[in-house]
Amino acid sequence: MNQSQRVAAATETLVARRVALSRSRSDNDAGTVALGEERRPEALAENDQISDVLMRLSARETAELGEVDAALERLSQGTWGQCENCHGSIDARRMAVLPEARRCADCMSFTPQSSARGPHD
Numbered sequence: 001m002n003q004s005q006r007v008a009a010a011t012e013t014l015v016a017r018r019v020a021l022s023r024s025r026s027d028n029d030a031g032t033v034a035l036g037e038e039r040r041p042e043a044l045a046e047n048d049q050i051s052d053v054l055m056r057l058s059a060r061e062t063a064e065l066g067e068v069d070a071a072l073e074r075l076s077q078g079t080w081g082q083c084e085n086c087h088g089s090i091d092a093r094r095m096a097v098l099p100e101a102r103r104c105a106d107c108m109s110f111t112p113q114s115s116a117r118g119p120h121d
């Protein structure tokens with residue numbers, strides 16, 4: 001696979017994941033999507049539809065959606081596959097399995113991402 005095929009494959013994976021996340025949101029609130037009574041001021045402050053979606057997603061889904069969006073943005077800016085810490089290229093096999101990866105394996109090992117999982121769990 002060349003770089004543009006990898007980019008195309010990653011885009012497809014990320015878009016599919018985004019769709020799956022949005023679908024899990026609509027399963028949670030089928031029927032309450034319309035311009036309901038639930039119009040909170042926080043939701044109106046920004047694009048109210050997006051805020052509403054984010055409020056309904058679980059913290060984990062919200063985090064995942066954020067990662068997916070960030071990866072799609074890197075794809076569109078041409079920085080996808082570049083480590084944001086050392087600016088080196090992230091291994092293509094790693095990017096194939098984890099298209100939202102921000103860092104290469106070396107950088108990940110000294111700076112664990114904001115994962116809450118620790119030895120004291």
Ligand SMILES: [Zn+2]
Pocket residue numbers: 083084085086087088103104105106107108
């Ligand atoms: Zn790195």
